[in-house]
Amino acid sequence: MIKTIETTPYADQKPGTSGLRKRVTVYQQPNYVENYIQAIFDSLEGFEGQTLVIGGDGRYYNDVAIQKAIKIAAANGFGRVLVGQGGLLSTPAASHVIRHHKAFGGLVLSASHNPGGPDGDFGIKYNVSNGGPAPEKITDAVYERTKVITSYKIVEAGDVDLSRLGTQQVGGMTVEVIDPVADYAGLMETLFDFEAIRALFASGFRMKFDALHAITGPYATEILEGRLGAPKGTVVNGVPSPDFGGGHPDPNLVYCKDLYDELMSADGPDFGAASDGDGDRNLIIGKGRFVTPSDSLALLAANAHLAPGYKAGIMGIARSMPTSAAADRVAEKLGIEMHETPTGWKFFGNLLDAGRVTICGEESAGTGSNHVREKDGLWAVLLWLNILAVRKQSINDIVTEHWATYGRNYYTRHDYEEVDAGIAGQLMEDLRASLPSLPGKSFDEVRIVYADDFTYTDPVDGSVSGKQGVRIGFEDGSRIVVRLSGTGTVGATLRLYLESYEAVGGRHDLETQTALGSLIETAETLTHIKKRTGRSEPSVIT
Structure with a gap:
């Protein structure tokens, strides 16, 4: 009735x-x-x-x-x-x-x-x-x-x-x-060389996947341990829990510190990974090497052809605007399309449907391809495993070789969580109002060449999305991005993104916050985030 x-x-x-x-x-x-x-x-x-x-x-x-x-x-x-x-x-x-x-x-x-x-x-x-x-x-x-x-x-x-x-x-x-799990696991078998990955595990390769008591537990257990032959116990915290085991299901270095510490230890596994509450984000760590989400996108795009599902090459790459330009350098070398969109996976849909791009990614640990229309944490882990199985190198060696070929985009995100919404909103409005006066000004002897509020025009349907984040770019290629996040539920989350490019032949071994130190100071001078929010430091640094 x-x-x-x-x-x-x-x-x-x-x-x-x-x-x-x-x-x-x-x-x-x-x-x-x-x-x-x-x-x-x-x-x-x-x-x-x-x-x-x-x-x-x-x-x-x-x-x-x-x-x-x-x-x-x-x-x-x-x-x-x-x-x-x-x-x-x-x-x-x-x-x-x-x-x-x-x-x-x-x-x-x-x-x-x-x-x-x-x-x-x-x-x-x-x-x-x-x-x-x-x-x-x-x-x-x-x-x-x-x-x-x-x-x-x-x-x-x-x-x-x-x-x-x-x-x-x-x-x-x-x-x-x-x-x-069944339909999804079947799809993964069509994309990746399961035989090569099975051989990798059989060779003694060690991995730990932390499902964070969230949804990917059953998927990772079936695929990694059930179909790929990883030893039992490779997947930890694999049973979904209504409160995620009392933890925070965000796969970053704050909430996965134990996994990070284990991968940084001398006797740690070769590969560590994690996914989030609903399975669309990923964390990638090699022995002694954390791979930033922006670098991971670039590396996956550059090596995708090693997996059967992408052996013909990729049509193009798309990234959210705050994501680093590391993937842009891959697209340029491959001679394929590169698209910069607002944050939010929905903006990739038209590009994927139109066949303009194959791989997409966001700095917030989301990567995926045209196999579905969402970011996909376990997909990224499996593509990394496929690359490792074919190249037979460590993650650290693969990353450092990539930087030697393309240069390194030093990149970080500073989150200020649960900020008073009124203060955050006014800060953004004041920053937008200052944009016309910024080009031509110099900070730390580096001149600002552009300052705008990102507006995106969809190349497929012509739709326009405005006010997608403030961008301030410098003549040396570095940039500052500030935006309000749309994923929190209490107050407002201010996100500050900082990026600086070190060319091929430059110094690629600096600690990230050290490499970006002067840009971090410039960002505070321009935005006054700490002063206006009363915060002495970000809630989370990634």
Whole structure:
């Protein structure tokens, strides 16, 4: 039986770069989930009788929200829902399931790398039929709908048994509970040389993969230990937990310090990796060498042809604007297209669909390719393993050889988290106002050659996205970028990105913060972030 329930709007349901992320307690408000999902369906057309994919990263409230979503989908006329067993689907796996089963779209229930648990974060994101995040024209329409919604439709039915594979009925809609890993693992086998990677492990190669009690645990266990022959125990913290084992599922050097320390030790493994809450980010560490996400993008693009899925070469590379220009130098040498987009994986979708690019990446530890329309943490790990198996070198040797060929882009990101939103917003406005006066000025004897607020015009559909981050560039190729992040749930997160290029033949062995020391001082002179926020140092440095 379909019921129409009266409701009142919430004023705070504006999706960010990756859907609507809020505290769990916000989502637990009456009709909060129902309003948002109904607003999504109200903003779409043509889904009658179509297939919808639903899954999440297993965080707290995932199970409750999925049952609501299934019943609302049934009431609104979807013909079939595919849902991962236990309600689980990594974000890249959800993208693949949408594409593989030719679904109309999907609901991904996650707050990615944000903490979980009753006091943590939750999120809902809608992905379109190409498997990628909804473009701004859809998310804007959803937000407008949330402001005026007066009712939602829901089927009055019992909960679906998400533990049991197979089909069940909700109203007139079929719900199929699927193995969350099988389709994705099969796709990985078509892209990478599993035989070569098996031989690598058989040779005594040692690896540790930290799943951080998040969604990639089952995927990594099946693929690395089950199909590639890595020793049992290669995957640690591999069982998804509603609160991520009480940890923070963000694969960076702060929350994966134990893994980093182990890889820096004399008797540590050859390769260390981690992924985040929903499986779309990655951390790559070799023995004695941390690989920055920006460098990883460039290295993966330069070596992708070593994997069977990319042996014909790549069509182009895309990176988010704050990501370092290391990949640009690879694209130039390969003679392929290079695109700079705003932050947010949705901006890569049109380029991928049009065949303009093959590999994409963001400095925030997200890399992926045209195999899906999301960044993909485990994909990046497997491509690295494929490269290591073919080149038979250490990660350190591969990285230093790359710098010797292309030069090194020293690069860092300083995050100021949970800053007062009013202070952060005013800081950005004041910085934007100062931009016209900056070109021609010199700091530390280096002249500013451009200062702007990045605006992106999509080369495929012509859509324009403005106010995507302040860029200040210097004549020596160094630059400063400042932007507000759209992934936090409390206050505002100010991100400061700093980059300086050291050419081929230059000094490539400096510690990053040391190499960027003068640029860090210049950035504070220009932005006054520390002074205006009252912070003596960043919350996180990556």
